[in-house]
Amino acid sequence: MNQWEVFVMDMAELAEGKDLELSIRTLNPGVHKYTYKHVKCQVSSNPEKLPDRLQVRMGRGQLSPARFSIKVIEEIQRMPAKYA
Amino acid sequence: MSKISAPRSNREFIEACVKAGDAVRIKQEVDWENEAGAIVRRACELGAAAPFMEKIKDYPGFSYFGAPLSTYRRMAISLGMDPASSLPEIGKEYLKRTNSEPIAPVVVDRKDAPCKENILLGKDVDLCRLPVPLVHDGDGGRYVGTWHAVVTKHPVRGDVNWGMYRQMMFDSRTMSGAVFPFSDLGKTLSDYYLPRGESCPFATAIGLSPLAAMAACAPSPIPEPELVGMLSGEPARLVKCETNDLEVPADAEIIIEGEICPDYKVEEGPFGEYTGYRTSPRDFRVTFRVNCITYRNNATMTISNMGVPQDEGQLLRSFSLGLELEKLLRSQGIPVTGVYMHPRSTHHMMIVGVKPTYSGIAQQIAQLAFGSKLGPWFHMVMVVDDQTDIYNWDEVYHAFCTRCHPENGIHIYRNTTGTPLYPFATPHERKYSIGSKVLFDCLWPVDWDKTNDVPTLVSFKHVYPKDIQERVLANWTAYGYPQAK
Numbered sequence: 001m002n003q004w005e006v007f008v009m010d011m012a013e014l015a016e017g018k019d020l021e022l023s024i025r026t027l028n029p030g031v032h033k034y035t036y037k038h039v040k041c042q043v044s045s046n047p048e049k050l051p052d053r054l055q056v057r058m059g060r061g062q063l064s065p066a067r068f069s070i071k072v073i074e075e076i077q078r079m080p081a082k083y084a
Numbered sequence: 085m086s087k088i089s090a091p092r093s094n095r096e097f098i099e100a101c102v103k104a105g106d107a108v109r110i111k112q113e114v115d116w117e118n119e120a121g122a123i124v125r126r127a128c129e130l131g132a133a134a135p136f137m138e139k140i141k142d143y144p145g146f147s148y149f150g151a152p153l154s155t156y157r158r159m160a161i162s163l164g165m166d167p168a169s170s171l172p173e174i175g176k177e178y179l180k181r182t183n184s185e186p187i188a189p190v191v192v193d194r195k196d197a198p199c200k201e202n203i204l205l206g207k208d209v210d211l212c213r214l215p216v217p218l219v220h221d222g223d224g225g226r227y228v229g230t231w232h233a234v235v236t237k238h239p240v241r242g243d244v245n246w247g248m249y250r251q252m253m254f255d256s257r258t259m260s261g262a263v264f265p266f267s268d269l270g271k272t273l274s275d276y277y278l279p280r281g282e283s284c285p286f287a288t289a290i291g292l293s294p295l296a297a298m299a300a301c302a303p304s305p306i307p308e309p310e311l312v313g314m315l316s317g318e319p320a321r322l323v324k325c326e327t328n329d330l331e332v333p334a335d336a337e338i339i340i341e342g343e344i345c346p347d348y349k350v351e352e353g354p355f356g357e358y359t360g361y362r363t364s365p366r367d368f369r370v371t372f373r374v375n376c377i378t379y380r381n382n383a384t385m386t387i388s389n390m391g392v393p394q395d396e397g398q399l400l401r402s403f404s405l406g407l408e409l410e411k412l413l414r415s416q417g418i419p420v421t422g423v424y425m426h427p428r429s430t431h432h433m434m435i436v437g438v439k440p441t442y443s444g445i446a447q448q449i450a451q452l453a454f455g456s457k458l459g460p461w462f463h464m465v466m467v468v469d470d471q472t473d474i475y476n477w478d479e480v481y482h483a484f485c486t487r488c489h490p491e492n493g494i495h496i497y498r499n500t501t502g503t504p505l506y507p508f509a510t511p512h513e514r515k516y517s518i519g520s521k522v523l524f525d526c527l528w529p530v531d532w533d534k535t536n537d538v539p540t541l542v543s544f545k546h547v548y549p550k551d552i553q554e555r556v557l558a559n560w561t562a563y564g565y566p567q568a569k
């Protein structure tokens with residue numbers, strides 16, 4: 001099970017039951033902690049429903065008490081291939 | 085110029101600080117996640133010695149040096165001066181050196197450049213191999229660049245720029261940073277690279293000599309490699325990058341080479357800022373793709389932790405913004421007696437002392453200050469007369485509260501250049517860097533009769549004859565008072 005974190009300005013950005021595109025950062029321990037991936041995913045406000053855990057921070061870094069779960073469907077590469 | 089013996093590298097600086105009691109060696113292991121940041125923050129808030137953290141969790145062989153220039157003592161050490169030098173003495177020395185002849189840098193062979201001791205290229209490039217700290221809990225990411233220089237060059241004019249623009253690690257090979265459009269790099273990007281869709285080569289140098297770092301965040305028009313030479317009295321030692329044509333400080337601890345992407349942006353922030361808040365919104369900002377990392381053996385990463393006063397963001401920027409404005413005002417022949425920003429104003433208030441020899445002099449000062457390259461970084465100018473000690477906040481505050489006419493003395497300038505960092509700015513103003521400014525004119529109007537209209541300052545220094553003052557001072561303890569400081 002992986003742990004992720006996302007920044008949102010508004011909880012409505014975490015709509016349930018549909019595919020979302022989010023930049024999420026890993027909270028898994030180790031040297032890569034806090035690095036981001038841009039992903040297609042689904043989220044649920046039930047922290048147990050989907051395979052990975054997701055916590056949420058608001059616009060100025062405040063940690064939300066709400067806990068979510070997340071299913072990462074795929075990583076989306078926004079970066080032009082020339083920089084790979 | 086007389087011989088200057090300033091520390092030539094971050095290592096020499098740490099040694100000089102430890103020797104003077106202005107840095108402590110922390111031997112126990114420190115976590116890169118919050119703990120190191122919290123130590124630096126507390127040291128800043130206490131005005132304590134700089135922490136040199138020799139053992140970092142997960143990163144054997146690396147160390148941190150925090151709060152490098154957050155006290156005037158360390159600023160004096162960085163200039164090779166007596167740590168006990170007063171602020172006006174340090175300011176005078178800065179002005180003397182930066183008004184001297186430019187000293188061109190020298191390019192050294194890579195075998196003489198310690199920053200080349202380890203080189204990561206290709207698949208080995210991973211920012212997570214460096215002990216990038218999570219500086220404040222809740223920041224948008226781990227910040228690679230908090231006390232550093234981003235080196236770039238204008239491809240046509242050839243101007244070299246070293247700027248301290250914060251850089252967040254987005255992933256193992258990508259950073260994003262707050263490069264504002266009015267900064268030198270921001271202008272090079274919008275002038276050349278963005279319209280052409282070409283990527284801009286950059287190199288980030290971390291763990292610089294303190295004077296190189298000072299140059300990178302000084303708002304001086306002198307190119308930074310020359311400015312470092314002028315500040316240190318000898319040529320800066322540079323070395324060519326591995327993957328582009330830029331030249332970087334040879335003695336830096338860590339160099340990150342790459343390209344700024346004109347067509348790709350990732351999110352940056354939020355981040356604890358010099359204002360003492362996390363203000364600027366998380367946004368898609370200038371994005372840096374990393375192609376190579378080089379570093380010294382046992383490299384030391386430098387950390388500035390910005391927040392409430394006092395850190396180098398406030399101390400050093402107040403210092404250099406004030407002195408650069410003083411140079412500008414003098415170059416225009418304005419009879420200023422000094423310019424100072426109290427660091428606890430988080431470099432928001434410029435205090436200018438002037439001989440009020442003609443009408444409108446305060447407005448002229450404010451217009452020059454706000455209209456200059458320095459202008460976006462502060463929004464208040466307070467002009468006091470030459471009798472007011474600009475370094476003494478009690479005197480300045482008294483002048484402000486008593487001489488600034490609520491209608492005639494306060495002048496507001498609208499729709500100026502701002503930054504997203506101003507805590508008082510509206511969300512719209514932050515998003516578009518829209519500013520507004522205010523002048524507090526604390527001068528007696530020139531058209532008031534000096535004898536009958538201008539109030540007389542009632543103070544020990546001003547109302548008593550000299551002989552009485554001397555008698556009272558001489559007898560002070562005899563009257564039964566302890567000796568006053």
Ligand SMILES: Cc1cc2nc3c(=O)[nH]c(=O)nc-3n(C[C@H](O)[C@H](O)[C@H](O)COP(=O)(O)O)c2cc1C
Nearest residue numbers: 247248249250262264267268269301302303388397
């Ligand atoms: C610790 C520290 C962090 C800074 N971070 C930024 C930043 O993220 N963006 C920015 O535009 N200026 C930042 N500054 C201010 C610039 O370093 C400063 O304006 C410098 O003169 C470079 O600006 P220029 O490109 O206009 O010459 C920072 C200064 C300090 C001391």
